[in-house]
Amino acid sequence: MSPSKSKPSRSKAVSKSAATAPKAATRPAAASTREAKRSTGGAPAATERAPVLADVRARIDGIDRQIQALIAERANFALQVGKAKGPLKAAIDYYRPEREAQVLRMVVDRNDGPLSDEVLVRLFREIMSACLAQQEPLKIGYLGPEGTFSQQAVHKHFGHSAHGLPLASIEEVFQEVAAGNADFGVVPVENSGQGTIQVTLDMFLTSPLKICGEVELRVHQHLMSRSGRLEDIERVYSHPMSLAQCKSWLRQNLPKAEKVPVSSNAEAARRARGSDDAGAIAGASAGHVYGLKVVAGPIEDRPDNTTRFLVIGRELLPPCGHDRTSLLVFISDRPGALFDVLSPLARHGVSMDRIESRPAHTGRWQYAFFIDVLGHVQDDALSAALRELEKAAVQVKVLGSYPVAVL
Numbered sequence: 001m002s003p004s005k006s007k008p009s010r011s012k013a014v015s016k017s018a019a020t021a022p023k024a025a026t027r028p029a030a031a032s033t034r035e036a037k038r039s040t041g042g043a044p045a046a047t048e049r050a051p052v053l054a055d056v057r058a059r060i061d062g063i064d065r066q067i068q069a070l071i072a073e074r075a076n077f078a079l080q081v082g083k084a085k086g087p088l089k090a091a092i093d094y095y096r097p098e099r100e101a102q103v104l105r106m107v108v109d110r111n112d113g114p115l116s117d118e119v120l121v122r123l124f125r126e127i128m129s130a131c132l133a134q135q136e137p138l139k140i141g142y143l144g145p146e147g148t149f150s151q152q153a154v155h156k157h158f159g160h161s162a163h164g165l166p167l168a169s170i171e172e173v174f175q176e177v178a179a180g181n182a183d184f185g186v187v188p189v190e191n192s193g194q195g196t197i198q199v200t201l202d203m204f205l206t207s208p209l210k211i212c213g214e215v216e217l218r219v220h221q222h223l224m225s226r227s228g229r230l231e232d233i234e235r236v237y238s239h240p241m242s243l244a245q246c247k248s249w250l251r252q253n254l255p256k257a258e259k260v261p262v263s264s265n266a267e268a269a270r271r272a273r274g275s276d277d278a279g280a281i282a283g284a285s286a287g288h289v290y291g292l293k294v295v296a297g298p299i300e301d302r303p304d305n306t307t308r309f310l311v312i313g314r315e316l317l318p319p320c321g322h323d324r325t326s327l328l329v330f331i332s333d334r335p336g337a338l339f340d341v342l343s344p345l346a347r348h349g350v351s352m353d354r355i356e357s358r359p360a361h362t363g364r365w366q367y368a369f370f371i372d373v374l375g376h377v378q379d380d381a382l383s384a385a386l387r388e389l390e391k392a393a394v395q396v397k398v399l400g401s402y403p404v405a406v407l
């Protein structure tokens with residue numbers, strides 16, 4: 001769904017510390033071990049390796065001191081930014097998702113390895129999360145209990161310094177955010193193999209909430225149980241979507257086991273904890289929470305299995321420069337109505353990357369269209385297209401303009 005990431009103009013500049021690091025610190029450990037082996041006729045000489053190790057560790061200690069000092073300096077600046085924003089009250093007043101997306105894009109653009117973009121984005125996300133939590137941690141509602149993929153999505157998007165609120169259903173996540181008991185909510189909206197999570201889309205038909213972000217999560221399923229033995233399992237609990245994601249694996253490996261759909265993967269893990277002949281399909285983190293052993297995993301049929309989540313909040317966001325907008329468009333029941341709604345987008349060069357219809361709940365055979373386009377409602381092209389689109393539709397709701405997921 002999201003456009004493929006491109007890094008055309010990667011700067012090749014070498015950072016100051018890397019450029020000035022002495023040979024001992026930059027030389028790969030494997031290379032020095034190989035040399036040691038050669039000079040001793042095969043076996044690495046213990047006496048030659050020890051000083052190199054100590055030397056490299058001393059360099060690492062020095063770098064850690066610098067990193068720590070810089071993180072503290074950054075945290076102080078983040079506090080100053082907080083003061084510059086004026087006398088604000090709650091964590092949500094300090095949170096700037098559009099700025100966070102810009103920071104993470106710069107991290108990706110600067111990255112020349114050896115760590116992957118994913119790893120660096122995770123580290124910087126945690127730094128920003130901790131900087132923001134100095135004021136007060138954000139409260140994020142998600143489909144619980146603890147250990148769900150939704151909780152992983154919360155951590156991926158808000159970092160571990162945010163405070164997660166496990167809730168019983170997607171509807172409850174919407175309610176708690178609308179009531180102000182959670183600052184934001186994280187809800188699943190589609191899976192790469194299984195398609196749309198319809199309850200989430202349907203909530204937007206009546207909810208006043210806005211979309212403030214998206215999170216893409218690679219979903220790895222594991223079969224887990226109390227004993228960790230495949231032969232003990234006669235029953236497998238999981239969310240219906242996870243059972244569907246592992247259908248072929250289950251057919252091949254547990255054809256006779258009963259498949260029991262439950263409300264969430266974490267709930268499946270909680271149930272499997274109760275008996276020796278039960279297993280759960282869930283993420284590994286649910287297994288940790290409920291003390292299960294991994295029987296097999298990853299077991300999803302498609303290796304690129306990814307779920308997209310939406311971040312829901314109460315306000316529209318300003319642009320970050322790399323945004324997506326979600327629209328809900330109600331059209332009349334007449335020939336050509338959908339064409340009339342889509343053609344302004346094409347005329348103004350707005351790129352549409354998703355369209356999905358749902359019964360509008362306003363009358364029989366009336367449909368609402370969920371349309372995702374690239375750009376922000378404040379962009380010239382999109383705002384011009386929207387003005388024309390509004391004339392062609394019965395009603396248009398801007399669900400949100402929000403940063404495209406960085407990774």
Ligand SMILES: O=C(O)C(=O)C[C@]1(C(=O)O)C=C[C@@H](O)C=C1
Pocket residue numbers: 078081082094095096097099100103127128129131132
């Ligand atoms: O730049 C800001 O507005 C900040 O508050 C700083 C900072 C950061 O750590 O970079 C912290 C929290 C915001 O959500 C965005 C960015």
